[in-house]
Amino acid sequence: MDGSYVKIIFLLLFSLIPLLTDAACPRGCSGHGTCGAGGVCTCFPGFGYSADCSLRTCPTGPAWADKASAADTAHALVECSNAGICDRSIGICECFEGYTGAACRRSSCPNDCSGNGVCMTIKDAGLYLGRDYDSKPGATGGDGMGPKYTNWDAESIGVCNCDFGFFGPDCSRRMCPKADDPITINQNYRSVMVRLNTGNGAGFGGTLKVNYLGHIAEFSMTTQWTPAYCKQQWEKLDNIETVSCLVDEGNSINSAYEGKNATMNVTFTAFPTLPSENNFFSHTGNPPISSFTCDTSGIAVTAGSSKSCVIKDLISTDVREYEFCGRRGTCDFSSGLCYCFIGYTGMDCTSESLSMSASNAEPALGVTAVGNDFIGNVLEVQSQKAAAADFKFMSCKADGTEVFSITGQGRINLGELVITQTGATIQDGGLMIDSGGQTISQHGMFVTNHLGGQNSLQVTSSNTAMTSATIAAYSATTAPASKPNFNLIEAGESSAALMFKVRGDGKTTILGGGLSVDAGGATIASGGLGITNGGATIQSTIESLDHSLYVMSGASIYNNRKNHTVLKVNAGLDTHNGTALEVSSDAAAGNKFYSLLKTVINADADNGNPAQTIFRVSALPKTEILAGGLDVWAGGVKVRAGGLRVLAGGATIGGGGISISGATTFADAVEFDGAVSIAGATVD
Ligand SMILES: *[C@@H]1O[C@H](CO)[C@@H](O)[C@H](O)[C@H]1NC(C)=O
Ligand SMILES: *[C@@H]1O[C@H](CO)[C@@H](O)[C@H](O)[C@H]1NC(C)=O
Ligand SMILES: *[C@@H]1O[C@H](CO)[C@@H](O)[C@H](O)[C@H]1NC(C)=O
Ligand SMILES: *[C@@H]1O[C@H](CO)[C@@H](O)[C@H](O)[C@H]1NC(C)=O
16 A cells, blocks of 8 residues: 555544544434434433434333243333334334234224213223222221222223113113012112211311212201201202102201211102112112212311211112013113013113903003004004904804904994094095984984085985974073064074074074975965065966955955055966956855955045945845046946936936837836936937
8 A cells, every 4th residue: 555545544533533523413403402422312201212313202101011020020111112113203102903002002992982981990980980988897987089099000991981771781682671570579679878987077068078989969067957948958969850858957067066966767768760870880680888978078077077977788688670571571771672571671671561460450451552652553453364254353242142342344333432532534425314313412413414416414204104304493582571582493594694694583584595386375374464565466367266355254455555566467478268356255145245346546544535335236236326426538328227316316318318228118118207308409
């Protein structure tokens, strides 16, 4: 080697020495550490694993598994608790499946507690849910906190604390209703005594807490513990339905009794049907005394006083069960519903669905559907055969005689039907009453018909020798004043638009349409016929009738209309060949006091003038003209017999003269009683 080269290398080496001693730490410890002697980095917390402090460390926890370091010693602190890989670029553990936490220290809870609970560490579960205890023998008054757990896995292993109503390691199972087994004879009620020993204390304040299976009853130290207060406070707990309390009144805790013990004897008379229990807290009717703990930590006492609490069993044998489905069904833990065994029903299977009895007063066979929300069939009777009349679903017999039956086609035969509520609605098939008739004692009967081609009410008397009414409308109304105001019968479009009515007082009124007598005529035996308007038109089209109007006890026709004809008799046929008006009497001739026909003017004899008869056809028989004379305008007067006698007034012949025929002599022709005066004529 050339000497000059050696020299140069030597110089180079020496010039590098200060570099290697002062600034020898790699990459200046990456800014995450201090450079120490010998160029070694001392990394800041959180960095390490590389000489230049460029990598991060991860959080540590007790190793889930490692090599034991001494007898019963393992689980040393390691990064990511040996249950994950540290991502050194960011210093975060990537936990293996089933592990969680910054240092993968906790195992995750199974199925994340199925969404029905919270995941807790062993330590927390013990501390917050564990049994509160007091190390003093016999004493249970504690501080409200459970046991402390400090082993390596205290904060490692997760355990589900299920919501009340759920249980199972992953809180996936639902609790079914719980109840007393209805068959067992154990019927004692669980009973405990809670006694608060107050020593010689004075000035008590605060609250005593009694923890019962995860629920806490609180008792104020400034409220008198009466049985009612005790009951009220216990029954606030969701896992208790009812209690009864006996309280040592003399030792009650209140200001008057400070320094004395107080006792509550509590009898649990019912636990809730839907249990407020979970995987940590449950019982089957006889919760052990360890289920109850006192927490006196909330009781304030003045210095020098003491406080302690004792809970003792009073009754703990032969107590009523508190079992899923009352032990009379199986619990479907996925739905939390009971499937009751045959003979039992209800949400907790404690109601008998089928009962049989030989007692005189109990049903011989009882079927009960329990629950207000029941919507099924209480009793279902089925036939595989289709509906038919030749079998029965039910036949009820009393002493061998059938009193009620339901046929295979749904026909009901029964002795008597009494409807006490809601009435009967017939939706199809109508109602047929074969015998026994129908009596409606209240509310009357309303018949509505929607069919156009059907009579709304048809009443037929099928007896051919009827002696009573087909329709009878009777009214018991006796008050005279109300009689005209109600109708025995009325007809019309509505009660407001009547056409016809028979009133309660017997008067029949036609309000529309008039009266048409098509046959049989009308006979008025009494009371007559009054026509106040419209007049009367009497027509006959029947040839065989020899009269149109026949009035037995006389008819008066009044007309107060000025220009009208009062009575018009018209034989309406052009071919008429009968008598238009016949006035006749069955009385024989000779009685001059009755008239066949009489015409009178001023009949009402008013204005000071008497009534005056104009002419009269009497029964003598004789036609008399009593006033006004006889005025013949045409046709003349022909006297066929009896001749013509002029007794007064004489005879004046104004024209035409006199022609006498049939006489042969003048004397034979003319006989003079008085004088004859002939004016303006010449005698031949
Ligand atoms: C509570 O029960 C105990 C034990 O039976 C009894 O000695 C005590 O008198 C009872 N207390 C009350 C208030 O009934
Ligand atoms: C309270 O009860 C304890 C026993 O539990 C007893 O030693 C003490 O004398 C009682 N105090 C009173 C005032 O009765
Ligand atoms: C009655 O008849 C006369 C003569 O035809 C007539 O002038 C008069 O108006 C009529 N009166 C009535 C009320 O019709
Ligand atoms: C009219 O009546 C008379 C007497 O009853 C009878 O002889 C005559 O034939 C009748 N004339 C007609 C056209 O019916």
